[in-house]
Amino acid sequence: MARIGFIGLGNMGLPMATNLAKAGHTVTGFDTAPAARAAAARAGLPLAPDTARAVREAEIVLTMLPAGADVLDVYGEALGAVPAGALFIDCSTIDVTTARTAHERARASAMASLDAPVSGGVVGARAATLTFMAGGEPAAFARAEPLLAAMGRRIVHCGGPGAGQAAKICNNLILGVSMIAVSEAFALAEKLGLAADSLFAVASASSGQCWSLTNYCPVPGLVPASPANNDYKPGFAARLMLKDLRLAETAAAEARLALPLARNAAALFSAFAASGHAEEDFSAIIKAVRTLPRAD
Ligand code: NAD
Secondary structure, three states: EEEEEEEEOOOOOOHHHHHHHHHEEEEEEEOHHHHHHHHHHOOOOEOOOOOOHHOOOOOEEOOOOOOOHHHHHHHHEEEEEEOOOOEEOOOOOOOOOOOHHHHHHHOOOOEEEOOEEHHHHHHHHOOOEEEEEEEOOHHHHEEEEEEEEOEEEEEEEEEEHHHHHHHHHHHHHHHHHHHHHHHHHHHHHHHHOHHHHHHHHOOOOOOOHHHHHHHOOOOOOOOOOOHHHHHHOOOOEEEHHHHHHHHHHHHHHHHHOHHHHHHHHHHHHHHHHHHOOOOEEEHHHHHHHOOOOOOO
């Protein structure tokens, strides 16, 4: 059993830390937000007053933070406080370049490190059924795998430093674009007098089949657990989809790739989030698709 410093006890971090504690690990948490600390205390998670004291006896430092700048801040505090040879595992969704910088900083302090973003959302974090996409050296992955197994069901070693973030960003690029494509198909079907259930019956069993259609169908009543059936309550909030599409755009810009669909998807989600829909499920993008004016 490992001694773990867990930094970032928000919607995802707290249930993940709780599952590690349930599996028998010694977990000490820290979060800058008083509300997150209060929730952690209610959940019975031992807390430290700051990052340095949360990690000072840790063999493992786990981070679940909003953005890349937060990860570098926390690494800056933790690297000087943690015992030698610790393993840093960052589960936040951040850009590949910052993830690689975090790896370099860990290596410069003689620490092991892994980027290990997740999919599965809050439901998966609570149920310990997350998917982990890991990037880093094989030895770091081997060390992390049993811990990740206490929080998730599928753990994939995607390659070297940053490969986990790359996998996450590429996957969510497919997801964002495919949700818009499915929404465009239903919007056009409505105008053509084609019933939504007829389109679903055909496309779900044909070459248009995809996760956005058969799991999170943007039209209510066609798929049992779709957020559309629950007035588009997330699920996966539009603001988080926007964040991931922007990460894809940043990566594409650095790679000198045009990726027109990623760019258009980010623009569409950006306008949608800014017009009061940020907290709705990303499948609610069909509302924007139905009402977009045609330029010609
Ligand atoms: P959240 O905002 O609920 O939690 C993040 C926590 O980090 C907050 O409580 C915040 O106070 C804390 N924090 C920020 N800076 C800190 C610092 N310097 N030191 C200590 N604590 C700090 O976010 P979340 O929903 O838990 O998501 C966390 C990460 O997981 C994000 O990168 C997100 O993109 C990713 N993610 C989220 C979901 C989801 O469904 N929520 C799914 C997959 C991946």
